[in-house]
Amino acid sequence: MRISLERTGGFHPPAMRRRCVVDSQSLTEPDARELERLLQATDLKDVNQHRDPVLPMPDMFSYKIDVEDGPEKYTVRVSDAQMSEALSHLITWLKEKSR
C-alpha cells in the first residue's frame, strides 16, 4: 500500500506546502501494523461521505491523502476545520515516518 499526503494552505502557504509518501512495503513489521491500525481507526474511505463541503477558511491547512492499495485507489480531502482525532493521528504519523 502506498499513501501520499499533501498539505496546502496555512498562515503562509507558499512556505508551508508539504508532501510525503509512505510505502507499507518499506516499513518495519510493527510500523506496518501501526499503519493498519491507524487506517482502521479513521475509516478513511468513508471520511469524504461524512464531512462538510470545503469552505475557504483563512489560514487553515487542507490535506489531500491519496491511497493506492493494490488495484484500489481513492483520495480523501480534509481541512483543519473537519479534523477528527483519529485522522489527526494518522496525518502526524505519516509526516513522522516519511522524515
Add this chain to the structure above:
Amino acid sequence: MLRQEEDRRLRDAALRTLSLTIRMHERRNILGAIAVTAPAGQRRRTIYDAQRGSQLPGRLVRGEGDPPSSDASVNDAYDGLGATYDFFNDIFQRNSIDDRGMRLDASVHYSQDYDNAFWDGQQMVFGDGDGVIFLNFTKAVDVIGHELTHGVTQHTANLSYHNQSGALNESVSDVFGSLVKQYHNNQDVESADWLIGAGIMAPGMNATALRSMKDPGSAYDDPKLGGKDPQPKQMNNYVQLPDTEDGDFGGVHINSGIPNHAFYLIAEQLGGHAWERAGHIWYSALRQLWPSAQFSDLANITFEVAGTLFGAGSAEQQAVRDAWTQVGVAPAPLRRRMSMTSAKRAAVKSSETNGQKLKESLDRVSLEIQAIRNSLT
C-alpha cells in the same frame, strides 16, 4: 436558466453555512458562551490547552484576571489577545472582534509539531511549531493580531477569500496585525520592523519573517520554506494562481504584498505612529468595503476617506494617492468612481437579498437546535 443556476448556488451556499453553523452551536455549548453584549473596554479572554490533540477547545487553563500560568504559551496567547483587544478598543473604540464585546477564546498546544495558527470563525488555534522551521505560534503578537483581524473582517467587509478580495482580506489582517505589534511596543514608522511572523522563525533559517510590508519579496530565501519569498509589491507583478486550495485561492497570501506595501508607503510618507492616520484611514475603509471588493476599490475608498477625515488635497490624501499610484493601483477620477458606487450599490443590494434568505434559514435551524437541546435537558 440563470435563475436556476442562481437558486442552486444560493442553496449550496446556505447548506455550507448551515453545516458550519450547527458545528458552531455545538462548540458554543462546550464553551458555555452566552450571547450577551459586554461593556466596552472589558476584556474577556479564555485560554484552553488542546494537550497536543485536535479536539477543540480543550482543557480550560486561564480565564480573564487569573494569575499567569507556568506555561509560557498560555501566557503569550493571553497577552496577545489582550494586546489585540486593547489596540482595537483604544484606537478605534471597537469593542472586541464583533464590536459587541465578544469573548476572545484561544486554544494552545494544538496537535503535534503543528506549524500553524488560525481563527476558525469563533476562536484562535495555536500550534507549538516543529522547532526546526517554526517556533511556537503564540510567540508573535503580529500573528495573533493577524488572526483576530480575520474575525474583525468577517464582521465588517466580509471580504470573499478568493483572488483580489481574498488578497485584501489577507492584507487587512497583516496591516492591523502589524499595527497591534507597533502599538503594543509603542513603535513609530521608523522603529517598526513591518514584518509578519518575525517571532516564530526558528534559528538557523535564512528568513527574517514570512512577509515584509516594507519590502515584499525580501522576507526569506530558504529551501525549507520552498525557496524565496514570492510576494510582489507592484501590480505589474501580480501572481495569477488558480482559485483552488492548491493555488491558495488565487494567491491570496502572495498578492497581499501589493496592498500591504501601499499601506507601508502611506505610513512612511506621513511618519509618526502609523495607527494614528494611516490606520484610521484603513479601518474606516474596511467598514465601507464589501465582499467582492477589488484592489482598486480599496484605493478609491481610502482616497475618499482620507479626504473626508483630513481634507481634500491634504498631505494625508496626497500620500494615499502617491502610494497607490506607486504600486500600480492609482485611485480613479471622480466620474469613474460614481459609476463604481452604483455598481457597489447593486452588489450590496443583491447580497442583502441573499443574506436575508440565508438568515431566515439559519434562524429556522437555530430554533430546531434549541428545540433539540430543550428536549435533552
